Amino acid sequence: MFTIQVDKTIQLIIKIFYRLGIWQTDEESNYRKIGKKLFYSFLGTFFPIFFAANAFLCDDRIESVFSVQISITATIAYVKILYILFEKQEILTFVCDPIVVHSIENREEYDETVKKINKFMNFVRMYCLATFVTVPVVVLIKLPIFSTDKGLPLFISFSWNRSEIVYWLAYLFLSLSCFLYAVMNLITVLIWYMMLNYSIDYELLGNKFRKLGVVKKTIAKRAKKQKQFRLTQRSGFVQDLIVLVKTHRNLAKTIERFRSFFSTLFLVQITTSGITICTSVYSLAFTSNQNIVQPVFYVVVLLYAIFDIFLVMYLANDITVTSDRLSYCLFESNWIEQTQSCKKHVLIMGEVLKQPQQLVVLIYPMNLETFMTIVNGAYSMFNILKSLQ
Numbered sequence: 001m002f003t004i005q006v007d008k009t010i011q012l013i014i015k016i017f018y019r020l021g022i023w024q025t026d027e028e029s030n031y032r033k034i035g036k037k038l039f040y041s042f043l044g045t046f047f048p049i050f051f052a053a054n055a056f057l058c059d060d061r062i063e064s065v066f067s068v069q070i071s072i073t074a075t076i077a078y079v080k081i082l083y084i085l086f087e088k089q090e091i092l093t094f095v096c097d098p099i100v101v102h103s104i105e106n107r108e109e110y111d112e113t114v115k116k117i118n119k120f121m122n123f124v125r126m127y128c129l130a131t132f133v134t135v136p137v138v139v140l141i142k143l144p145i146f147s148t149d150k151g152l153p154l155f156i157s158f159s160w161n162r163s164e165i166v167y168w169l170a171y172l173f174l175s176l177s178c179f180l181y182a183v184m185n186l187i188t189v190l191i192w193y194m195m196l197n198y199s200i201d202y203e204l205l206g207n208k209f210r211k212l213g214v215v216k217k218t219i220a221k222r223a224k225k226q227k228q229f230r231l232t233q234r235s236g237f238v239q240d241l242i243v244l245v246k247t248h249r250n251l252a253k254t255i256e257r258f259r260s261f262f263s264t265l266f267l268v269q270i271t272t273s274g275i276t277i278c279t280s281v282y283s284l285a286f287t288s289n290q291n292i293v294q295p296v297f298y299v300v301v302l303l304y305a306i307f308d309i310f311l312v313m314y315l316a317n318d319i320t321v322t323s324d325r326l327s328y329c330l331f332e333s334n335w336i337e338q339t340q341s342c343k344k345h346v347l348i349m350g351e352v353l354k355q356p357q358q359l360v361v362l363i364y365p366m367n368l369e370t371f372m373t374i375v376n377g378a379y380s381m382f383n384i385l386k387s388l389q
Contacts, residue, residue, distance in 0.1 A: 002110040004102040006095060007121050009128075010193055013186045014095070020183065023088050037085045040180070044081045047177040048074035050170075057160040062286050065385070066298075069279035070154060072272050073305065074181065079265050081184045090261060095190060099254055100197040102204065109207060113200055120196055124189050127307070134300055135182045139175045141293060153178055155294050188308065191262065195315035198255050202322035202357070205251065206329035208244055213237045213334025237338055238345075245349060248326070252357055255319065259359045266312065266361045270370065273309035277378035280305045282385050309374060316359045316366035324356035 017023040022040060024033040048071045055067035083091070094100070104110040139153045140146065150167055152158045153174045161167055213236075259266075280302035287295050327350050335346045359366040 002104045002107065004104070004110070004113060004117065006101060007117065007193065009121055009125060010095060010190065013189060014092075016183065016186065017084065022084060022183070040081065040085055043177065043180060044078050044184070046173065047181065048072075048078060050174070051156075054156060054158075054160075058157060059159060060157060062283055063155075063157060065279050066283040067156070069276050069283065069301070069305075072279075073276050073301075076265075076268055076272060076276075076308075077181050077185055079268050080187045081181075083262075083265060084184055084187050087261075091187070091190065094194050094258060094261075097254060099201050099251060100194060102197070102200065104204065106207070109204065113204070116200065117196070120192075124192065128186070128189065130300070131182050131185065134297075135178050137293075138297060139178055142171075155291075155297060192311055192315060194258060195312070195319065198251070198258070199315065199318040199322045201251055202319065202326065205244065205248060206322070206326050208240075208247075209326060209329040210332045212240055212244070212330070213337065237334070238342055241342075241345065241349070248353070255357055255359070259361070263361050266359075266366065267364070269309055269312065270361060270364050270366075270374070273305065274374045274377040274381065276305040277302070277309075277375065278381040278385065281378070281382050285386075310371055313366055313368055313371040317368045320356045320358050320367060323353075327351075327353035 014023075018025065021036045024036060051067045051071035051074060055064045055071060058064050058067065102113060104113060138155070142151050142153050142155070144150065150158065152167075152171055156174075158167060158170065161170070280298065284295060284298040284302055287298055330346065330350050330353060333346075335343060338346070364370055
């Protein structure tokens, strides 16, 4: 038996949450826990509010549109902050679920699963590295020693302010908020990791369905007579089928619980991602080329806006695809040689498996088709915004 534990990057993220006091230990007093939660909650609220105010007060139209985008993106991130602060136990339950911690008997399946997880986690590490490199750059590049226009991080001009004290307070606040939101955004990685493992578990379950009716060599040796061998084979098929049916039911319930738990976050992402992609393209298309770093930063923001919704839709679509294959896997098993009553159970189960696991938030199915609808909507909004230029 081979076991795949929770990835080290995921474990590191959990440690970061504890070290920064975002998650509290059981030894801490309730007052201390409540104080930390309220501190991070109130600190996070001012970030989207500031950019919403800047969208109305600044004179530059491009900066105003960009401020709207950052305000919406920060609102999505704030929803993630609330999840992290107040839903710690539920998140840890999903991350450490036995479904995520795979136990695999076959060496080849184990190697393929490890390879798939490592490949995905390499991308995740690059994503985290890009995030934690970008944040210090956008904070430091606007320091007065590097810039003379007294702008704020994220290339906000702050032209409507005349007070030196307010400028430094705003600079300090935005700098801290940028780092806070970067750390809190790590919950996105946890969500991706959970969804990846759900699709992997459907693949492993499909492989088990294919192997139904294949008697192990040790059992075959014990069954000396052909008749006894067939009885052993049929008995093993029924028992294994019952186990797999229960496993499928538990997996479906877990994914449905996962969908229900994160439905608010997914709904906010779906309904606002089109606007963030549209405003990112607008800011990039009409930004000034005087500052070389600023267009690069807008490209980074655009990529973040796309990947934030794309990977959720892609992984949800992968869950649907892998669960849809289960019926084919079942009929690839050795079910023909079973008893008539067993064949009936197989046919019934085959009809059940024909209904794939689909994640639906309100009226929006989470798949690549919905992602393309969001992109098309963003393109239409961009054309409208461009005509008003």
